[in-house]
Amino acid sequence: MKSIREIFRNNRDLLEESEVQQLVSYCEELQDEIIELKFQKTENKELALIDMIKEVIKGCEALDKEQMEHERFGYDAPDYKSTVSYLQRYIHSRCREEKIWIG
Incomplete structure (x- = not known):
């Protein structure tokens, strides 16, 4: 897209x-609206996905820490099956809430 100075x-x-100034002003308003609409369109899903990924990473880090503690002190291993099941439910729930279709 060319700038006004280039045109x-x-x-x-x-x-x-006067007419050109009005047209330039109108074009600038339209550009601002387009940028705002693009931001609104992507903001919700992008932020939801970022939030979801952060939660998944936090959960994985907690599992790693728990695993290390169990190995260090000789406790029984964590119940990974229920943890993975919880993680899947969490992801699917967030996707439904945010209307993100992952397949």
Whole structure:
């Protein structure tokens, strides 16, 4: 996309015209609206996915820590099956809430 200066580089005097100034102002408003709409469109799902990924990473780190403690002190291993099941339910639940279709 060309900037206003690029468009009028050979005819700078046209920028002084009232109608051209109105048109430039209108185009700038439209650009701002487009940027805002793009942000709103992507913000929700992107933030939801980032939040979900952070929670998954946090859960994995907690599992690693728990595993190390169990190995260190000789306790029984954690119940990974229920943990993975919980993680799957969490992901599917968040996807439904945020209307993210992962298949």
